[in-house]
Amino acid sequence: MNMTNTEYRVGKIKDAHKLMKRYEYTPQEIQKGYANKTLYINVSDNTIEAKKVPEEIKEKFVGGKGFGLWYLWNGVKSTTKWDDPENEIVISPGPIGGITQYPGAGKSLVVSISPTTGSVIDSNVGGHFGPLMKFSGWDALEIQGKAQKDIVILIDGNKGIVEIYEAPLESLNSHVLAEELTEIFAESEEDKRNISIVSAGEAAEHTLIGVLNFSFYDNRKKVQRLKQAGRGGIGTVFRNKRIKAVVVRYKGVKGDSNHPADVEKIKELGLKLHKEIKNLDKYQCRMREIGTAHLTEIMNDYDLLPVHNYKFGSHKDSNKIDSKVFAKKVVQGSPDGCWHGCSMACAKAAQDYELKTGPYKGQKVVVDGPEYETVGGVGSNCGIFDPDYIMECNFYCDTYGIDTISFGTTMAFLMECYESNIINKDITGGIELKFGNADAAMEVLHQTAKGEVFGKIAGLGIRKIKKLLSEEYGADPKFLNDIGMEVKGLEYSQYVSKESLAQQGGYALANKGPQHDEAWLIFMDMVNNQIPTFEDKAEALHFFPIFRTWFGLNGLCKLPWNDIEPADNNMTDEPAKVPEHVDNYVQLFNSVTGKSIDKAGMFLQSERVYNFQRVFNLKMGFGTREHDIPPYRSMGPVTEEEYLSREERYDKQLKDLVGVNPNGMNTAEKVDTLRKYKFEQYDKLVDAVYKRRGWTENGVPSVELMKKLGMDFPEVIELIGEH
Amino acid sequence: MKFLQKDEALCVQCHACEDTCAQAFFKSYDREKSSIKIYDELREKGEVINVCNQCGECIDICPELAIYRAKNGVVMIDKEKCVGCLMCVGFCPTLSMRIHRGFLAPFKCVACGQCAKKCPTKAIEIKSID
Numbered sequence: 001m002n003m004t005n006t007e008y009r010v011g012k013i014k015d016a017h018k019l020m021k022r023y024e025y026t027p028q029e030i031q032k033g034y035a036n037k038t039l040y041i042n043v044s045d046n047t048i049e050a051k052k053v054p055e056e057i058k059e060k061f062v063g064g065k066g067f068g069l070w071y072l073w074n075g076v077k078s079t080t081k082w083d084d085p086e087n088e089i090v091i092s093p094g095p096i097g098g099i100t101q102y103p104g105a106g107k108s109l110v111v112s113i114s115p116t117t118g119s120v121i122d123s124n125v126g127g128h129f130g131p132l133m134k135f136s137g138w139d140a141l142e143i144q145g146k147a148q149k150d151i152v153i154l155i156d157g158n159k160g161i162v163e164i165y166e167a168p169l170e171s172l173n174s175h176v177l178a179e180e181l182t183e184i185f186a187e188s189e190e191d192k193r194n195i196s197i198v199s200a201g202e203a204a205e206h207t208l209i210g211v212l213n214f215s216f217y218d219n220r221k222k223v224q225r226l227k228q229a230g231r232g233g234i235g236t237v238f239r240n241k242r243i244k245a246v247v248v249r250y251k252g253v254k255g256d257s258n259h260p261a262d263v264e265k266i267k268e269l270g271l272k273l274h275k276e277i278k279n280l281d282k283y284q285c286r287m288r289e290i291g292t293a294h295l296t297e298i299m300n301d302y303d304l305l306p307v308h309n310y311k312f313g314s315h316k317d318s319n320k321i322d323s324k325v326f327a328k329k330v331v332q333g334s335p336d337g338c339w340h341g342c343s344m345a346c347a348k349a350a351q352d353y354e355l356k357t358g359p360y361k362g363q364k365v366v367v368d369g370p371e372y373e374t375v376g377g378v379g380s381n382c383g384i385f386d387p388d389y390i391m392e393c394n395f396y397c398d399t400y401g402i403d404t405i406s407f408g409t410t411m412a413f414l415m416e417c418y419e420s421n422i423i424n425k426d427i428t429g430g431i432e433l434k435f436g437n438a439d440a441a442m443e444v445l446h447q448t449a450k451g452e453v454f455g456k457i458a459g460l461g462i463r464k465i466k467k468l469l470s471e472e473y474g475a476d477p478k479f480l481n482d483i484g485m486e487v488k489g490l491e492y493s494q495y496v497s498k499e500s501l502a503q504q505g506g507y508a509l510a511n512k513g514p515q516h517d518e519a520w521l522i523f524m525d526m527v528n529n530q531i532p533t534f535e536d537k538a539e540a541l542h543f544f545p546i547f548r549t550w551f552g553l554n555g556l557c558k559l560p561w562n563d564i565e566p567a568d569n570n571m572t573d574e575p576a577k578v579p580e581h582v583d584n585y586v587q588l589f590n591s592v593t594g595k596s597i598d599k600a601g602m603f604l605q606s607e608r609v610y611n612f613q614r615v616f617n618l619k620m621g622f623g624t625r626e627h628d629i630p631p632y633r634s635m636g637p638v639t640e641e642e643y644l645s646r647e648e649r650y651d652k653q654l655k656d657l658v659g660v661n662p663n664g665m666n667t668a669e670k671v672d673t674l675r676k677y678k679f680e681q682y683d684k685l686v687d688a689v690y691k692r693r694g695w696t697e698n699g700v701p702s703v704e705l706m707k708k709l710g711m712d713f714p715e716v717i718e719l720i721g722e723h
Numbered sequence: 724m725k726f727l728q729k730d731e732a733l734c735v736q737c738h739a740c741e742d743t744c745a746q747a748f749f750k751s752y753d754r755e756k757s758s759i760k761i762y763d764e765l766r767e768k769g770e771v772i773n774v775c776n777q778c779g780e781c782i783d784i785c786p787e788l789a790i791y792r793a794k795n796g797v798v799m800i801d802k803e804k805c806v807g808c809l810m811c812v813g814f815c816p817t818l819s820m821r822i823h824r825g826f827l828a829p830f831k832c833v834a835c836g837q838c839a840k841k842c843p844t845k846a847i848e849i850k851s852i853d
Binding site for chain 1 (some may be wrong): 788824826
């Protein structure tokens with residue numbers, strides 16, 4: 001018998017599978033975007049059951065993140081820790097998720113209690129899993145419990161089975177694991193496209209910043225590609241439950257698999273946007289050509305690209321990692337969407353990339369083109385302007401299951417600690433962790449994946465590292481709090497917000513922690529000065545975070561909302577909101593569900609879930625004003641070095657805004673005076689935002705608001721009453 | 724490569740080609756179901772006949788590999804693989820990929836030549852080039 005090595009290896013892996021539980025079901029036909037059933041799996045005792053989705057829950061939570069929050073809320077107690085068996089991972093795509101005609105309609109939303117924040121985290125991710133799971137009959141997958149041994153879960157939507165296997169031999173790292181499981185569960189070469197896999201990686205066992213990889217089969221490259229639910233360590237929870245992977249298999253995706261109320265309208269809207277992208281993307285964001293990496297040079301030009309742990313906003317070497325460089329390295333002429341019909345196609349990849357380090361050194365692999373967040377995070381913010389390092393780091397972070405944003409921001413923080421003599425070679429295990437040292441950063445990444453040497457510390461995330469350094473190594477906690485770029489325990493994403501008060505709020509007030517998916521207001525605020533007063537900023541911080549919540553309720557990607565704009569968008573009343581596209585979304589929702597909401601109804605859906613999430617934070621012991629305070633590094637110059645790097649600007653601010661004469665003040669005095677002013681401004685902003693949102697001065701949604709929104713569940717009202 | 728060659732100057736806008744195509748492929752009298760289109764209003768611009776020139780750009784657009792070039796050079800759609808995303812319709816450089824109410828998948832000219840046989844002025848003719 002002539003067997004390839006892969007066939008032999010995969011055969012061994014499959015032979016070692018031990019079926020622990022089989023559950024048979026009749027897949028629900030989707031009705032207007034909903035399966036109306038959710039799948040509950042408890043991996044402690046292998047319980048598998050279907051739950052009906054009540055109409056009230058659809059009405060109030062819509063789907064996606066809304067469903068995730070609701071099921072998690074009911075699954076955990078206020079005392080639940082991330083590694084308790086009752087913590088859940090909930091995955092849900094939302095009612096629009098899975099349509100094939102409109103770009104960006106394949107997102108899954110993942111919700112859990114986070115290892116780094118201790119509160120509720122949500123992360124959105126592309127790949128085929130969410131829609132294929134829905135077409136298999138499930139609006140959400142709720143996983144609770146903790147397995148005794150490593151397991152793989154299979155959902156086969158054609159056969160109507162859910163199976164749990166003990167799975168001892170699979171590799172942990174996602175790029176290998178996804179291939180192995182695809183070989184095992186695909187019934188033929190042609191069937192591989194019907195498989196999607198959720199997995200973590202070996203780093204998820206040793207760090208608190210583990211990601212979940214969601215795969216999509218790339219028909220051209222004939223390989224499973226990976227997209228990441230990156231934020232907040234959900235991959236760490238996944239491996240703590242001893243799950244190696246969840247596999248879905250569903251064959252038969254068509255333009256009406258979602259059984260929408262009006263497929264013709266969806267075709268019309270999708271076609272309109274395809275044409276818009278075809279005609280205008282090349283002049284606007286170049287998503288098809290280079291993806292989000294087009295942002296690097298823009299951010300550098302506006303002093304917004306994080307450099308050296310957000311000390312600076314630009315760097316002379318940033319052209320070494322700009323979009324032109326990556327366009328040559330990774331694009332290879334094929335724009336890829338992460339779900340069917342996404343003509344925005346921001347995913348990029350390079351084939352036959354030869355790895356230079358680590359356990360797969362010398363192997364040729366498919367590497368994904370780095371997103372802007374990765375370029376900024378592991379690149380410029382660490383002072384590393386080496387595109388090959390960024391690609392290799394990106395690859396290893398993905399396959400190990402590490403969040404590139406948290407890894408980059410944490411590494412930048414550690415490098416500043418090293419350069420400030422807070423940590424030294426005794427602590428790093430001999431590694432010279434200076435800004436710009438790509439070899440050092442790569443070594444730490446490999447150590448982090450294995451939980452060895454300095455990697456044990458690096459994988460903890462900034463909040464826990466700050467505590468460790470101040471408690472065990474005598475570091476000054478005030479300085480660490482100033483330079484450690486985290487709020488609520490989540491590391492910042494990659495924008496310098498020092499000159500935009502609104503963005504400081506956009507980050508620090510965000511429900512899950514400082515991720516820019518709630519609000520990106522820097523240009524509106526800093527560049528265009530469209531929101532000058534506190535009330536203007538508060539209005540923006542009311543509207544945008546709530547509006548943007550809506551994408552996550554419906555399984556949609558935010559990018560096709562405003563990373564492509566109709567040609568006449570600037571002639572509209574509110575170009576920042578891209579009114580025509582918002583109108584598309586209202587029509588899409590109605591065309592799928594058969595309901596008839598308008599823009600106000602859309603906003604109401606989001607406002608309900610947004611406020612519910614705020615109260616969820618409260619339930620977990622957070623969610624009040626003291627948890628919304630940013631590190632000063634995100635607001636102004638912490639050090640004299642930083643002040644002097646923009647001395648003219650800051651002196652002018654002292655004179656014009658604070659009303660003091662900087663002449664005659666020494667730099668330390670200037671730093672202190674500006675700092676006091678900036679925190680006063682931030683406090684006033686928070687007052688204005690809370691007021692606009694209908695929250696108390698302590699940041700708690702009022703009982704009246706929750707009643708008005710119809711979210712006055714008894715436990716919600718009780719919690720609010722306690723505050 | 725087999726394709727339908729057109730000569731706009733010869734077209735008398737009788738629409739016989741549309742009727743033939745809709746009949747041949749969908750047994751329909753609805754001209755909207757024809758893969759070849761006669762745009763009366765574009766006469767002046769010399770763009771009266773719109774039909775696929777088999778350029779194959781849609782082959783690269785389709786992530787499902789549902790569009791392929793057959794042995795005779797004609798660009799074909801594999802309806803089994805097609806998920807109805809309509810990207811090929813939106814991105815066709817000549818806007819010759821069609822979609823119609825009631826259909827989830829697009830359709831296009833396959834250079835069968837039925838319409839050319841009915842054309843009274845030889846404004847359209849099947850050609851083959853290497």
